[in-house]
Amino acid sequence: MAGIADVARAAGVSKSTASRALTGSGYVSAATRQRVRDAAAALGYVPTTSAVSLVTGRTQTVGVVMPSLDRWFFAQVLEGIQDALLERRYDLALYGAPPESAARREMFEHFLARKRFDGLIAVGIEPNARELERLVAFGKPVVAVGGYDVGTNAVSIDDEAAARIATDHLLGLGHREVVFLGGAPDGRHTSFGAGRRLAGYRSAMRDAGLEASARHVQSEVTMPGGYGAAVELLGDRRTRPTALVGVCDEVAVGAIIAARRLGIRVPERLSVVGIDDHAYADMFSLTTLQQRPHQQGRAAVQLLMWQLDDPDAPAHRLYESSPLVVRNSTAPVDDDASAIIGVGPLGTA
Amino acid sequence: MAGIADVARAAGVSKSTASRALTGSGYVSAATRQRVRDAAAALGYVPTTSAVSLVTGRTQTVGVVMPSLDRWFFAQVLEGIQDALLERRYDLALYGAPPESAARREMFEHFLARKRFDGLIAVGIEPNARELERLVAFGKPVVAVGGYDVGTNAVSIDDEAAARIATDHLLGLGHREVVFLGGAPDGRHTSFGAGRRLAGYRSAMRDAGLEASARHVQSEVTMPGGYGAAVELLGDRRTRPTALVGVCDEVAVGAIIAARRLGIRVPERLSVVGIDDHAYADMFSLTTLQQRPHQQGRAAVQLLMWQLDDPDAPAHRLYESSPLVVRNSTAPVDDDASAIIGVGPLGTA
DNA sequence: ATGACCCCTGGAACCGGTTCCAGAATCCCG
DNA sequence: CGGGATTCTGGAACCGGTTCCAGGGGTCAT
Numbered sequence: 001m002a003g004i005a006d007v008a009r010a011a012g013v014s015k016s017t018a019s020r021a022l023t024g025s026g027y028v029s030a031a032t033r034q035r036v037r038d039a040a041a042a043l044g045y046v047p048t049t050s051a052v053s054l055v056t057g058r059t060q061t062v063g064v065v066m067p068s069l070d071r072w073f074f075a076q077v078l079e080g081i082q083d084a085l086l087e088r089r090y091d092l093a094l095y096g097a098p099p100e101s102a103a104r105r106e107m108f109e110h111f112l113a114r115k116r117f118d119g120l121i122a123v124g125i126e127p128n129a130r131e132l133e134r135l136v137a138f139g140k141p142v143v144a145v146g147g148y149d150v151g152t153n154a155v156s157i158d159d160e161a162a163a164r165i166a167t168d169h170l171l172g173l174g175h176r177e178v179v180f181l182g183g184a185p186d187g188r189h190t191s192f193g194a195g196r197r198l199a200g201y202r203s204a205m206r207d208a209g210l211e212a213s214a215r216h217v218q219s220e221v222t223m224p225g226g227y228g229a230a231v232e233l234l235g236d237r238r239t240r241p242t243a244l245v246g247v248c249d250e251v252a253v254g255a256i257i258a259a260r261r262l263g264i265r266v267p268e269r270l271s272v273v274g275i276d277d278h279a280y281a282d283m284f285s286l287t288t289l290q291q292r293p294h295q296q297g298r299a300a301v302q303l304l305m306w307q308l309d310d311p312d313a314p315a316h317r318l319y320e321s322s323p324l325v326v327r328n329s330t331a332p333v334d335d336d337a338s339a340i341i342g343v344g345p346l347g348t349a
Numbered sequence: 350m351a352g353i354a355d356v357a358r359a360a361g362v363s364k365s366t367a368s369r370a371l372t373g374s375g376y377v378s379a380a381t382r383q384r385v386r387d388a389a390a391a392l393g394y395v396p397t398t399s400a401v402s403l404v405t406g407r408t409q410t411v412g413v414v415m416p417s418l419d420r421w422f423f424a425q426v427l428e429g430i431q432d433a434l435l436e437r438r439y440d441l442a443l444y445g446a447p448p449e450s451a452a453r454r455e456m457f458e459h460f461l462a463r464k465r466f467d468g469l470i471a472v473g474i475e476p477n478a479r480e481l482e483r484l485v486a487f488g489k490p491v492v493a494v495g496g497y498d499v500g501t502n503a504v505s506i507d508d509e510a511a512a513r514i515a516t517d518h519l520l521g522l523g524h525r526e527v528v529f530l531g532g533a534p535d536g537r538h539t540s541f542g543a544g545r546r547l548a549g550y551r552s553a554m555r556d557a558g559l560e561a562s563a564r565h566v567q568s569e570v571t572m573p574g575g576y577g578a579a580v581e582l583l584g585d586r587r588t589r590p591t592a593l594v595g596v597c598d599e600v601a602v603g604a605i606i607a608a609r610r611l612g613i614r615v616p617e618r619l620s621v622v623g624i625d626d627h628a629y630a631d632m633f634s635l636t637t638l639q640q641r642p643h644q645q646g647r648a649a650v651q652l653l654m655w656q657l658d659d660p661d662a663p664a665h666r667l668y669e670s671s672p673l674v675v676r677n678s679t680a681p682v683d684d685d686a687s688a689i690i691g692v693g694p695l696g697t698a
Numbered sequence: 699a700t701g702a703c704c705c706c707t708g709g710a711a712c713c714g715g716t717t718c719c720a721g722a723a724t725c726c727c728g
Numbered sequence: 729c730g731g732g733a734t735t736c737t738g739g740a741a742c743c744g745g746t747t748c749c750a751g752g753g754g755t756c757a758t
Contacts (some may be wrong), residue, residue: 051744054398075419082445096431224632400714
């Protein structure tokens with residue numbers, strides 16, 4: 001209700017002095033500043049944001065786009081962003097943009113053009129040419145999380161390396177029949193580096209001379225998705241692998257549940273490794289590569305703020321380290337099991 | 350870049366006429382309107398939202414507060430809200446407010462006062478006296494989802510009835526030792542009607558003359574939380590119940606996994622029923638009470654829009670129906686199992 | 699004593715729209 | 729043909745802040 005004019009009047013100064021006193025820019029004597037502050041507090045003055053934005057061109061808001069919310073990774077990133085923005089008193093405008101959806105088109109065509117935020121954090125978004133064009137036209141800083149470099153600012157784990165380490169861990173335990181579970185054939189639609197993880201798996205298999213036996217079984221990137229695909233994969237004893245790399249923990253956990261249902265003991269007869277260190281990983285004793293998406297969200301905000309404070313600041317590409325966390329879902333290959341498919345522990349296919 | 354003055358000039362009219370033509374209010378001849386529209390399109394004109402807000406007092410934004418994001422219910426509600434707002438070209442400002450957190454205080458003290466949104470949707474929030482006061486001072490429409498009546502506008506399932514139906518289902522199958530699993534003692538901190546669900550369970554037990562054997566085992570309202578509590582509860586054969594009501598599906602699924610680990614067959618030796626119809630329910634054959642939080646989110650937006658269109662519109666209290674979905678986690682009580690704890694199928698404690 | 703410079707303050711312009719108001723043109727009806 | 733209602737348009741005020749600019753007073757060095 002009370003405007004800055006009211007505050008100024010109460011403090012016995014002009015609007016301009018009141019403004020300077022409250023924003024802290026320009027010369028104001030200490031005594032005057034205090035008087036203005038007291039008056040503002042007494043009146044419960046809160047600046048009208050639209051008026052401030054209109055003249056300063058800053059909205060104190062950052063936009064966040066993500067394809068989905070009900071997956072652990074995205075929810076965690078979002079919470080991290082939220083925390084970091086709260087500290088800086090920024091608002092967060094959220095836009096859902098599932099791949100190939102009308103919502104995604106709307107976001108890029110209309111909402112971006114409204115420029116209601118000072119910068120954008122794109123989580124798990126791989127922009128196509130048209131979208132990239134809109135992003136450039138947007139003209140404000142953009143930082144990517146969890147995958148593709150939208151701008152040049154980005155933060156993620158090294159997905160390829162993570163998958164390679166996961167695969168090498170299994171190979172080191174003597175496994176030769178290792179399947180990569182989850183995601184679409186080319187990593188599309190999954191929108192968070194599933195394609196690069198698959199590439200990491202493939203290169204690890206190739207380096208071990210197992211290129212020919214590399215196998216990718218597709219599934220939705222969810223726990224039920226992993227479960228369904230694993231039931232099918234593990235159901236047939238003749239093609240059953242001795243180990244699985246899950247594209248993420250949700251899929252890996254789904255596979256563990258499938259194995260239990262089928263009476264296949266983990267890790268004795270089947271080793272499973274995931275990527276994420278999901279909240280469920282501990283409960284299922286899942287060996288996995290840890291990442292902390294919450295931190296990634298915070299880091300993204302940090303990067304964005306640097307860019308906002310100084311538009312000429314250099315861009316950054318942050319890789320979060322992803323240490324291997326060994327629990328109890330992986331074990332040395334079981335000779336009996338591998339014998340069935342004719343590969344000894346020392347064989348190299 | 351181009352302002353409405355540029356559009357007006359290009360169309361050969363005044364600013365005011367251009368404004369009327371574009372907003373569609375007031376008299377403008379059809380021919381002029383078309384000329385203005387064409388000019389706006391040619392220049393790629395997009396109105397500056399802060400200027401519009403400043404003069405109209407509307408922000409075209411709604412605020413959403415929720416205590417958490419990485420739980421299915423909240424993520425689903427949020428997606429529903431998102432969808433509905435997108436259709437109306439509204440922006441969504443998200444605020445995380447875990448119970449008793451600094452973020453929650455910030456939200457109520459500072460962000461609410463900024464009035465950067467036209468209305469608020471509070472999901473799973475039980476405001477205390479101070480918070481309620483701030484909400485009133487906010488002076489704009491508020492609608493609650495999933496529990497407590499923040500304003501008078503609210504949408505949720507009838508939590509008490511849902512829990513009663515779940516419990517009755519088990520009682521109807523002959524179970525007498527039925528435990529309610531999950532949540533804090535008085536339903537606090539869980540912030541989505543866990544307290545009322547517990548009350549529903551208690552009243553069903555009372556009506557069946559089993560008041561004395563009603564038991565509430567606490568746990569965090571997550572799958573690992575339910576798992577941990579169930580391992581402990583089911584570990585001791587002497588106090589093991591024959592059936593469980595989970596405060597929500599996540600907890601119920603955790604309990605099913607715990608039972609499997611302990612070698613207790615579900616549903617033969619233990620019946621489990623949940624509330625939610627979570628994405629995982631099908632995978633675990635969980636009998637549950639269905640709710641569709643996505644729809645609840647949409648409904649909340651609808652309610653808010655009514656209130657925005659007409660501030661004097663009557664308030665609404667929407668209850669979504671929650672049908673029982675019978676899958677394969679519940680079965681008639683096993684006489685042998687109940688015999689162990691000395692209660693026959695016909696006994697009444 | 700006279701600038702040069704810094705500190706402090708108020709008046710006025712400005713950000714980019716919407717809306718009020720007055721006036722002109724057209725229409726309809728008596 | 730006169731007059732009131734209706735349609736259309738432009739000028740100006742306004743929303744609520746920030747910022748530019750000019751000016752007064754004090755300090756310090758020349």
